[in-house]
Amino acid sequence: MNLQSKRSNKDLSMAVLGWNQKWEEAFAELKLEGAQPGRIIADHGHKYRVMTERGEGWAELSGKLQHELGDRSAYPAVGDWIAQRFFSESEKDGIIHGILPRFSTISRRAAGSVPTEQIIAANVDVLLLVAALNLDFNLRRLERYLVMAWNSGANPVILLSKADLCEDPEQFVKETESIAPGVPVIAVSAMEDQGRDQLEALLRPGLTVALTGSSGAGKSTILNWLAGEEKQFTQGIRESDSRGRHTTTHREMFVLPQGAVMIDTPGMRELQLWDDAGGGWSEAFTDIEEFAAQCRFGDCRHEREEGCAVQEAVRSGDLDQKRLENYRKTQRELKYQATKEQARQRNDRKTSGKKETRRGKGEQRRRFELERD
Template sequence: MNKHLEEYGWCAHWQELWITFDMNHAEKKPARIIADHGHLLRIMTADGEGWGRSTGRLRREHEETGTGLTVGDWVEVSGQAGDEAMIHSMLPRRSRVSRQAAGNVTKEQLIAANVDTLLIVAALNYDFNLRRLERYMIMAWNGGVRPVIVLSKSDLCSNIEERMALVEGIAPGVEVIALSAVQDQGKEQLERYLQPGMTVALTGSSGSGKSTLVNWLLGENVQLTQSVREADSRGRHTTTHREMFVLPQGAVLIDTPGMRELNLWEEGDQGLALAFGEIEQLATSCKFHNCSHTRESGCAVREAIQNGALEGKRLDNYLKMQKELQFQQRKELQASKRRTATSKPVNNRKPKHARSIREWDEA
């Protein structure tokens, strides 16, 4: 294996896929997308770092659905060292971090790919919000990524243990870590997620301290940081694009811009079920199998609220996100039908002078 690729997570799994998908030939080589600058992508190949651009065919395949290339993807490229490489195809993703795109269009917006652990960063000051953390966990679980909640700025909080207990109450089975980059406390708790070959992504609201955390983990100032307003802890976007860094511990870290809001994207119910596992479990004891947990008699979920075993706000957020995801899924189904109806028929005739699929990709 090549040192450059190994540093960015290339392993036996990706080598096997490369061979399986018949990409192991001289004129094409593997690369990982390490930064997203729009049409131009920063990539790492066996020859080192460079720029890459998708072929027109590859862009057209993904532009309607929003599932185009993103930081963390492993791709197939061609071109000489020092030139702008052409990106022809992508290896199947192991996992993804995504959300519903902003605006009125119903489509998925990818944030990062092939991530092992998502560090959900939340500041332990005025911006502390349990309901928002529930949304981030759904985003992680739905994409097949392990969530870890990082409570930053512990030096600004006088009731750390109380707030950690609140977070643990809504995140069963998820590790919760409190740390302070300013006081250099808590880094050792992250070590097991930062081993060589692992890919870790950061997400969280603007002002949560992600850029400060990146600089702290790297041991150098590579990301611009800005102060937040004291009154409400609101911050401005300091990270403007997604970018990957190699940490001293050996893992690669993907930093992402802060989010003002998080509209969920989910193709099934996996993320919701995992994030609200205790509600899903209680629901199996409801009198009616299609219980809405709002007004039916014999509802085990509402009984749990009455006896203090479940917080009412947690059920409210569960029902709210359930409706949001059902609406999103209906809209996506409609959009998918429209795409199918307007797509051009495929010409199955074989060209007179047939070329390989890879040669047609160049067009």
């Protein structure tokens, strides 16, 4: 079901998608004559579904833009604002010639041995981290999602879905709040219409909200519940371990009746963090960082050092040992990832330098041959 279902073209103005004066100014700075603004609403690989003032159409990147962007992570993602030239005065399809600067980027490390960044969504105001209250509930996994969320530039909110499946959802809310200082935690149930008012308070007109979480967490169910119609197909989970099956196959944006737009994303079996450019690791573990500031030594590793406030917090019960272990694990992972990425960039620069040298020698040889002739 596309973005225009049950809505007129008038309803789907650019303002509904989040277009404002800030984006107008950013678009003008591109200085692309004859181009019109649009927003990526679905990513299908080399083709994109784009919403413009003409309505919903298809677009591809220009060859020049592909060359300029280079890295795949710089390509448009769902949520990006773009500059597009239409094929004709009457068509909705066209070519993308520019991408407006992002104010937030939700990303993870893509699967594979070579470290590459996979963009999940762009220009998101509120990121809803969805975790189901079933056998698959995992606080350590939520901590990793929080690192990603704080690094993205979006405001995280944790949704504990399928609250009807547990006897005491408030206990899960308290446990989650203990590992997410300052982050709103809402228990919701689409089956029982629980938590709707709290959730709808986040869906203000002009805002972009994205859903992310493990497979089977209930993201598409939440979207359908809020939309009042089946926007996305859903299916059940395995009873043996409460693990979900991939239902959503690509990232897509939908307009909600509450006024906000929502991006639904495929579930993740495993979240591999990309980087810590936004300081998300420290933000996700602010309680440990506060304890660490009280350690006797500034370079304390929080292991066996004398005067370690972090270890004292573990002994006193103020800090969970498993949370501390995950703190260290994600720190090691992010440092390793940063080292790998730096090595890749050095190799790319070296390769690029060799190509430029060969190109220069080739040009010199051609000039010599022309002069000799």
